[in-house]
Amino acid sequence: MHIVVCLKQVFSTPQVRINPETNAVIREGGEWIINPFDEHALETALALKDTVGAKVTVITAGSQQAEAVLREALARGADAAVLLSDAAFEGSDAWATAKILAAGIQKVGAVDLIVCGKQTMDGDTAQVGPAVAEFLGWPCVTYVRKLAVEGTTLKLERLFEDGFEKVEVVLPAVLTVGKEINTPRMASLKGRMAAKKAQIAPVNAAALGLAPESVGRAGSPTRIVKMATPPKKTGGIKIDGSDAAAAAKTVVEKLRELKLV
Amino acid sequence: MTDKTQFSGVWVFAEQREGVIASVTFEALAKGRELATKRGTHLAAVLLGQGIKEKAADLFAHGADKVYYVDSSALAGANSDALTAQLAALIAQYKPEIVLGGSTICGRSVFPRVAVRAQTGLAPDCTGLDLDASGVLQATRPAYVGNVLATVVCPEHRPQMATLRPKAFKKGTPTAGRIGELIEAPAAVGDVKTKVVEVVRDAGNQVSLTAADIIVSGGRGLGGTVHFSLLTELAKEFGGAVGASRAAVDSDWINVSHQVGQTGKTVSPKLYIACGISGAIQHAAGMGSSEFIVAINKDPGAPIFEIADIGVVGDLFTVVPALIAALKNR
Numbered sequence: 001m002h003i004v005v006c007l008k009q010v011f012s013t014p015q016v017r018i019n020p021e022t023n024a025v026i027r028e029g030g031e032w033i034i035n036p037f038d039e040h041a042l043e044t045a046l047a048l049k050d051t052v053g054a055k056v057t058v059i060t061a062g063s064q065q066a067e068a069v070l071r072e073a074l075a076r077g078a079d080a081a082v083l084l085s086d087a088a089f090e091g092s093d094a095w096a097t098a099k100i101l102a103a104g105i106q107k108v109g110a111v112d113l114i115v116c117g118k119q120t121m122d123g124d125t126a127q128v129g130p131a132v133a134e135f136l137g138w139p140c141v142t143y144v145r146k147l148a149v150e151g152t153t154l155k156l157e158r159l160f161e162d163g164f165e166k167v168e169v170v171l172p173a174v175l176t177v178g179k180e181i182n183t184p185r186m187a188s189l190k191g192r193m194a195a196k197k198a199q200i201a202p203v204n205a206a207a208l209g210l211a212p213e214s215v216g217r218a219g220s221p222t223r224i225v226k227m228a229t230p231p232k233k234t235g236g237i238k239i240d241g242s243d244a245a246a247a248a249k250t251v252v253e254k255l256r257e258l259k260l261v
Numbered sequence: 262m263t264d265k266t267q268f269s270g271v272w273v274f275a276e277q278r279e280g281v282i283a284s285v286t287f288e289a290l291a292k293g294r295e296l297a298t299k300r301g302t303h304l305a306a307v308l309l310g311q312g313i314k315e316k317a318a319d320l321f322a323h324g325a326d327k328v329y330y331v332d333s334s335a336l337a338g339a340n341s342d343a344l345t346a347q348l349a350a351l352i353a354q355y356k357p358e359i360v361l362g363g364s365t366i367c368g369r370s371v372f373p374r375v376a377v378r379a380q381t382g383l384a385p386d387c388t389g390l391d392l393d394a395s396g397v398l399q400a401t402r403p404a405y406v407g408n409v410l411a412t413v414v415c416p417e418h419r420p421q422m423a424t425l426r427p428k429a430f431k432k433g434t435p436t437a438g439r440i441g442e443l444i445e446a447p448a449a450v451g452d453v454k455t456k457v458v459e460v461v462r463d464a465g466n467q468v469s470l471t472a473a474d475i476i477v478s479g480g481r482g483l484g485g486t487v488h489f490s491l492l493t494e495l496a497k498e499f500g501g502a503v504g505a506s507r508a509a510v511d512s513d514w515i516n517v518s519h520q521v522g523q524t525g526k527t528v529s530p531k532l533y534i535a536c537g538i539s540g541a542i543q544h545a546a547g548m549g550s551s552e553f554i555v556a557i558n559k560d561p562g563a564p565i566f567e568i569a570d571i572g573v574v575g576d577l578f579t580v581v582p583a584l585i586a587a588l589k590n591r
């Protein structure tokens with residue numbers, strides 16, 4: 001089985017600001033990490049490699065610096081890494097990003113399974129996994145929390161708001177996963193050493209057969225026209241809780257006034 | 262490029278499970294009604310399922326002028342393969358200008374795929390929607406854990422698609438007996454490759470977090486699993502659901518499905534009561550858009566007080582039982 005895991009590099013702290021003139025996001029006081037949900041996607045693939053045997057390829061679309069998440073994945077046990085990088089990719093929305101990833105995965109060759117995190121923690125669109133599936137014409141099962149392989153069939157449990165469904169899907173397929181599914185492993189020292197030496201040659205738009213205007217800002221159906229810092233909520237009243245009964249009475253009265261109880 | 266003049270009407274995808282229409286659908290209908298009126302066009306709902314035609318009445322009552330209904334056994338469950346194919350087929354045939362749905366698990370699974378099939382853009386998880394003079398949908402959505410509000414547009418492609426964060430928009434008051442046009446369309450579910458074998462609902466009659474009007478959440482301050490029963494009791498008084506901070510989840514005091522925040526669920530209830538939660542930015546990201554926030558924390562400097570409407574500085578182990586008592590004899 002050949003599994004591809006889509007990874008995104010994100011900034012660890014959400015404490016970002018907006019430059020009001022350029023609309024650019026200013027990031028400070030953090031570091032670049034693998035999107036937390038993607039770590040669970042990677043672990044899903046590595047666990048299958050351990051149990052049923054699989055080749056695991058990790059892929060990301062981003063700038064040269066995004067290579068770091070690929071190396072981290074190699075260190076944890078991925079077999080191959082693909083960096084999709086081109087100035088033409090800049091400004092891609094989730095739709096165009098999925099198009100780039102789908103093209104990259106097609107280039108990887110015969111693939112049976114694609115695993116993505118359920119959403120990123122910066123853009124938070126939850127769009128890329130299902131959209132990759134659609135660009136490839138594959139089925140997609142989202143929010144998977146448990147999986148078993150039986151031949152070419154996957155037996156899955158996927159979450160919904162107040163329960164879960166048992167779902168079966170025949171490969172090839174795309175899955176998205178959250179943190180319920182597993183606990184990501186750490187890289188071994190040996191893995192880190194090997195990952196450091198790995199050659200990762202960036203793949204550009206031309207190599208994927210993508211016209212520059214079909215991706216990036218030009219190829220994205222959506223556009224961000226405004227970025228604003230939301231009005232900061234100011235705290236309301238503070239009451240002393242040392243007399244619990246009196247404090248509770250005040251709270252309940254207020255809630256009743258607002259018709260919340 | 263799309264010939265935009267061919268597209269008209271505002272659509273709402275009516276999400277249903279076992280014939281029960283999700284409340285976000287009614288929130289979307291209220292917003293859709295407003296947008297349709299502003300645009301001088303009609304509002305339609307799309308109802309996909311099996312044997313649920315009579316549910317169209319609820320959609321008319323909530324403002325739909327038309328309901329497109331497709332009856333098929335393949336659409337009975339919330340199978341995203343089938344829903345994707347069917348919704349995309351209807352869009353291709355009837356060409357709506359705007360398509361709205363809920364940013365629920367179903368909406369988040371179906372809308373991105375439909376957007377690819379329809380070759381158009383999607384603004385996911387919106388908390389605000391408006392139209393400009395030329396009919397371009399201005400969709401605002403939080404990104405970077407709520408630190409940024411981005412306004413997203415899809416100027417050249419149609420339909421313009423958006424999913425609405427549950428509870429971020431107000432439901433309208435239904436008009437009983439309001440009628441509209443029911444259009445039955447043939448099933449076009451395509452090649453369904455996933456099979457839902459069984460649906461298992463959470464034990465008990467738990468209110469799901471994202472759908473709850475009132476959430477009582479606990480953090481590290483609770484100090485253990487047993488103490489969550491205190492919150493369960495308070496939640497029961499309110500008819501609400503129980504949430505948790507990551508610290509509580511990581512300590513194995515409560516299941517991860519209850520986690521609120523950046524790597525948990527995003528909730529916007531009418532009332533959020535945070536007990537023994539410091540209010541870290543990652544937690545606030547998941548609950549900051551709640552309508553009214555009550556915080557109980559013994560540290561007067563806890564950041565949760567900066568976003569709380571009422572902050573009780575005190576020990577939750579005395580304040581929560583007092584709240585339960587006050588609610589009992591109200």
Ligand SMILES: Cc1cc2nc3c(=O)[nH]c(=O)nc-3n(C[C@H](O)[C@H](O)[C@H](O)COP(=O)(O)OP(=O)(O)OC[C@H]3O[C@@H](n4cnc5c(N)ncnc54)[C@H](O)[C@@H]3O)c2cc1C
Nearest residue numbers: 480481482506507508522523524525537538539544559577
């Ligand atoms: C990438 C990333 C993602 C994250 N995602 C999330 C997320 O999704 N959700 C989330 O919640 N966190 C998340 N976190 C963690 C977050 O940063 C905080 O660590 C976490 O929210 C703290 O939980 P807490 O408020 O329960 O615990 P603490 O910060 O330890 O606060 C406990 C509070 O309880 C109070 N307290 C103690 N005893 C009592 C008492 N008897 N009565 C009243 N008050 C009392 C204390 O004064 C304190 O304020 C994330 C962190 C990272 C780095």
